[in-house]
């Protein structure tokens with residue numbers, strides 16, 4: 001079951017070489033169960049930080065992050081994450097990568113579950129290959145299968161398709177939507193591509209340049225499957241690009 | 255086809271040239287107490303084999319080597335893991351390690367004889383000292399270099415304790431590095447065998463025989479035969495290790511290191 005996620009005035013300050021780096025300032029956000037939320041913003045504005053805080057890999061300096069009213073305390077398989085970098089375990093083949101979380105949690109039918117999710121991303125035929133034998137798109141598909149195999153209620157995705165070519169990217173976006181519809185999960189998806197956000201999201205959050213704040217929220221009320229050239233999408237695209245353009249100009253002027 | 259055959263055997267050429275040079279120079283010098291001829295060494299080798307030296311000597315040396323290497327592995331890998339994973343342990347142990355590491359294994363001999371007497375374990379200890387540091391240092395380097403994203407992935411997938419993160423992520427990631435360290439440790443450890451057997455822990459062994467008998471008898475041809483034997487055994491150990499251990503562990507690394 002998906003769950004209700006709340007961020008309440010979250011601020012994150014990193015201590016890097018005795019210098020305080022303000023990464024996120026005063027982020028308040030509510031994410032509904034089963035929502036597909038995209039986060040977009042200039043590079044370095046704290047998008048990865050935001051996901052790491054929700055994942056429990058880092059703790060907020062101030063503020064609270066709650067899931068169904070309970071404070072998040074450390075990482076948990078109920079919040080899956082797909083990282084920006086390739087993150088497959090190179091010593092495990094594809095199947096064993098997907099089995100990883102199930103193995104740690106002591107599932108008995110880990111093989112069966114892993115094969116199910118591998119077929120969901122269309123990779124059952126390469127299950128015995130090693131990561132170095134896979135293309136970038138395949139690697140991220142395996143990472144997705146691995147992150148949902150333990151059935152998390154929230155899936156955090158950090159620019160997962162950023163390094164893929166446009167065509168692969170389009171295909172894998174459709175696959176992700178299909179999985180999201182079947183599996184009923186909350187997805188928080190970070191991207192730097194406005195098109196990607198508009199194609200995927202129920203709602204888009206736009207962040208300011210570093211230190212990151214939320215400057216705008218946009219509901220994308222377009223029925224799926226979406227046309228990438230839908231008039232509403234084109235209109236919103238223009239607006240978002242303008243907002244981001246202002247933020248990027250600010251960076252250039254600093 | 256011819257080309258391939260040639261490539262496969264080219265390594266023999268420098269070897270043959272070296273042997274011919276050796277033979278010629280030895281003939282010119284004409285003094286076996288300075289340089290015995292290669293052909294003479296081969297004959298000596300044959301004599302030694304017939305006299306029944308080889309088998310007990312090789313087994314004894316491998317026994318000492320085995321004790322030392324096993325101990326080095328059993329101490330070096332766990333210590334390396336602890337030092338690589340826990341920064342505090344590294345800070346505590348690193349100065350001690352760096353202090354002991356430069357001391358040559360040979361310098362330990364008097365102390366070891368005082369501690370454990372002239373036993374097989376004393377020889378094993380010298381070899382242990384030689385093999386320990388390469389194993390330990392490669393282990394902690396491997397563990398320390400585990401990519402952060404893999405550790406984070408493990409955390410998100412349920413590795414909640416240090417033990418789980420080490421067992422499921424850092425250790426498998428470090429295995430090739432540990433294997434390389436073990437191979438280096440084997441090399442150094444084997445080099446210590448002669449020294450370890452020199453002071454008389456046993457009545458056989460390649461080092462014992464070479465130093466306490468052949469050298470004392472002024473049998474330079476026997477000495478060289480055993481030197482070559484020590485080299486050949488090291489080569490075989492190295493190839494066996496590469497074939498049975500390293501190649502298997504490195505399979506998944508192809509994409510990373512080529």
Ligand SMILES: Nc1ncnc2c1ncn2[C@@H]1O[C@H](COP(=O)(O)OP(=O)(O)O)[C@@H](O)[C@H]1O
Nearest residue numbers: 014015016021023043044045046047048049210
């Ligand atoms: N572990 C860290 N230590 C110090 N500073 C960090 C750390 N992680 C991120 N930062 C800083 O926080 C800011 C936001 O980083 P990040 O969340 O990676 O941005 P984004 O993903 O939007 O590109 C950057 O200024 C970055 O340098």
Ligand SMILES: [Mg+2]
Nearest residue numbers: 047048084158
């Ligand atoms: Mg990022």
